Amino acid sequence: MSGKYLMVGAGLSGAVIGRCLAEAGHAVDVVDSRDHIGGNCHTKRDEKTDVMVHIYGPHIFHTDDEEVWDYVNRFERFMPYKNRVKTTSKNASGERGVFSLPINLHTINQFFGKTLNPEEAATFIAEEQADLSIEKPETFEEQALRFVGKDLYEAFFKGYTIKQWGMAPSELPASILKRLPVRFNYDDNYFFHKYQGMPENGYTSMIEKILDHENINVKLSTTFTREMSVHYDHVFYSGPLDGYFEYELGRLGYRTLDFERFTFEGDFQGCAVMNYGEEEVPYTRITEHKHFSPWESHAGSVCYREYSRAAEPADIPYYPIRQVKEKELLNAYVSLAETTSGVTFVGRLGTYRYLDMDVTIREALDTAKSFMSLQNSGQAAKPFFVSVI
Ligand code: FAD
Ligand code: UDP
Numbered sequence: 001m002s003g004k005y006l007m008v009g010a011g012l013s014g015a016v017i018g019r020c021l022a023e024a025g026h027a028v029d030v031v032d033s034r035d036h037i038g039g040n041c042h043t044k045r046d047e048k049t050d051v052m053v054h055i056y057g058p059h060i061f062h063t064d065d066e067e068v069w070d071y072v073n074r075f076e077r078f079m080p081y082k083n084r085v086k087t088t089s090k091n092a093s094g095e096r097g098v099f100s101l102p103i104n105l106h107t108i109n110q111f112f113g114k115t116l117n118p119e120e121a122a123t124f125i126a127e128e129q130a131d132l133s134i135e136k137p138e139t140f141e142e143q144a145l146r147f148v149g150k151d152l153y154e155a156f157f158k159g160y161t162i163k164q165w166g167m168a169p170s171e172l173p174a175s176i177l178k179r180l181p182v183r184f185n186y187d188d189n190y191f192f193h194k195y196q197g198m199p200e201n202g203y204t205s206m207i208e209k210i211l212d213h214e215n216i217n218v219k220l221s222t223t224f225t226r227e228m229s230v231h232y233d234h235v236f237y238s239g240p241l242d243g244y245f246e247y248e249l250g251r252l253g254y255r256t257l258d259f260e261r262f263t264f265e266g267d268f269q270g271c272a273v274m275n276y277g278e279e280e281v282p283y284t285r286i287t288e289h290k291h292f293s294p295w296e297s298h299a300g301s302v303c304y305r306e307y308s309r310a311a312e313p314a315d316i317p318y319y320p321i322r323q324v325k326e327k328e329l330l331n332a333y334v335s336l337a338e339t340t341s342g343v344t345f346v347g348r349l350g351t352y353r354y355l356d357m358d359v360t361i362r363e364a365l366d367t368a369k370s371f372m373s374l375q376n377s378g379q380a381a382k383p384f385f386v387s388v389i
Contacts, residue, residue: 002026003375004231008224009238011039012360013347015210016071017236020368022215029232030216033223036204037211039238040318040348041357043202049263049300051290052202056316057257057306058273058287059203062193063358069195071361076206078197079295083190089155089277101275102190103148103156104183111152118184125149125182143174147182159279164308165255171323193358198292229342234381236367238347240317241333249333252352253310253326254317260305264288268301283307320352330389337383344371344381351388 002025007014010032018028036042040056060083063069072078085101091111100106108114108121116124126132129149137143140161144153157177161169165176181192189196199206211218226244229235237244242252260283272291276283283305290298311317320326330352337345346367348355355363367385374381 003233005029006031006224006228006232006235007238008032008235009039009347009349010034010037010207010211010218010220011238011347012041012207012357013039013238013350013364014236015207016361016364017346017368017371018216019210019213020365021372022213024372026215028213028216030211030218031222031224031228032218032220033239035221037218037220038204038207040316041203041207043199043204045202046263046289046300046302049290049298049302051298051300051302052293052296053289053302054203054287054292057259057304057318058289058292059357060191060196060292061198061357062191062196063356064193064195065358065362067365068358068361071365072199072206075209076199076201079200079293080196081198081292081294082196083273084188084271085190085273085275086271087156087160087275087277088281089159091155092151098274099156100188101156102180102182102188103152104188105186106188107156108152108184111155122184125184137174140169140172140174140177142170143177144169156277158277159281160275160277160284162279163282163284165319165321166308166310200295232342234371235343236346237343238345238350240349241330241337241345241352243349244343244345245333245336249336250329251313252329252333253321253323254315255308255319255321256311256315257318258307258309260307262303262305264301264303265299266301268303317349320348320354322352326352327389334384334388340383341380343383345384345388351384351386353388 004027005021007018007030010030014030018030022028041059042055043052044055046053087099087101091097099110105121109116131145134142134146137146144157165172268288273287275285285306286303288301288303290301345351363386370385371381
């Protein structure tokens with residue numbers, strides 16, 4: 001028996017779940033309060049320069065998940081792309097320079113003015129830099145001091161993290177830094193996943209094709225209200241969890257980003273992403289969008305200077321903070337959600353977690369599958385199919 005379902009949000013979560021249900025013969029409506037599809041992955045060509053701009057910040061696709069890789073390639077051709085990030089900061093003698101990230105042999109040699117080989121560098125970091133007295137690093141700061149030591153930590157992580165998160169690295173969990181490797185060779189690939197690439201015509205083109213199905217109807221500039229639910233058998237909600245409940249228990253904390261856009265005739269910085277490690281430089285990084293499409297050639301350039309701050313109610317929520325305070329509130333919202341029927345909370349905002357695109361797609365595919373199998377066995381759908389806390 002076919003059903004009628006509503007996807008709140010035309011980002012990756014809404015599009016992928018919607019597509020799975022549509023392919024199974026169900027009728028799917030997708031609403032988004034924005035006037036475009038794609039969610040935060042939205043890309044658009046700049047009219048003047050023709051550069052493909054990542055409107056809500058740079059997005060690089062990387063995954064180890066074969067099924068997810070096949071899924072995205074079914075809709076869009078992925079071009080080879082390796083994320084190679086540079087950072088501007090001061091070296092061990094206090095001179096400003098440009099260094100390679102994630103910390104690798106080139107960074108170490110350049111920063112300390114040495115010519116170490118891999119083994120010598122590993123010994124140097126372990127014996128002269130790392131604070132081995134920290135046995136079980138729990139905070140971001142402890143993790144950095146334990147694995148790279150004070151000098152590299154202060155140059156590349158401390159200032160950047162204070163700007164990015166608005167708090168001391170000693171207040172943040174070690175898990176945030178664990179996302180970045182330290183390498184004792186010259187591999188400067190920011191990610192270590194098997195597959196990495198960039199959609200040839202941007203993410204919006206890919207998501208447009210995912211949504212292009214006869215059973216899917218997309219309505220933009222349409223904000224979800226709970227009254228809409230009565231017209232549907234079930235709602236998949238990828239908006240903010242606290243927003244669904246009209247913030248009745250309070251607001252979950254987020255960091256937001258301000259992008260200061262500027263254009264340049266020529267090549268502004270020679271790479272896609274330049275981080276700024278020093279706390280005195282108010283922005284965290286500058287992205288130059290044409291370098292995300294190295295197979296294209298453009299005379300003009302579009303760049304974003306990126307600033308991070310605490311999100312106010314009217315701001316776009318980007319990064320969930322997930323400190324102790326937020327986790328307590330999250331717990332309360334999860335309990336509320338569990339007593340609410342007819343809705344499943346999905347995606348980055350619906351589950352209040354930082355999710356990469358590949359994980360978002362994996363969870364969307366799994367959610368649709370689990371939902372349909374529960375439906376087929378006559379059981380009620382769940383508010384969450386993943387552990388949120
Ligand atoms: P979203 O993309 O946020 O989509 C949710 C949609 O719901 C939005 O369009 C919103 O307008 C809509 N909505 C919300 N509330 C309502 C409502 N009440 N009514 C109607 N519509 C509503 N991932 C990577 O893999 N690689 C990267 O390099 C990468 N870089 C990132 C950089 C930044 C700055 C950020 C913030 C994220 C990055 N990500 C990256 C993560 C990526 O953006 C997410 O994985 C992805 O956007 C999650 O998709 P989603 O559909 O869950 O959420
Ligand atoms: N980070 C840093 N310096 C850098 C890049 C990253 O200190 O030049 C820290 C920062 O706290 C960031 C974390 O490492 O949140 C993880 O890095 P990643 O590139 O995954 O950042 P995100 O995707 O969170 O922006």
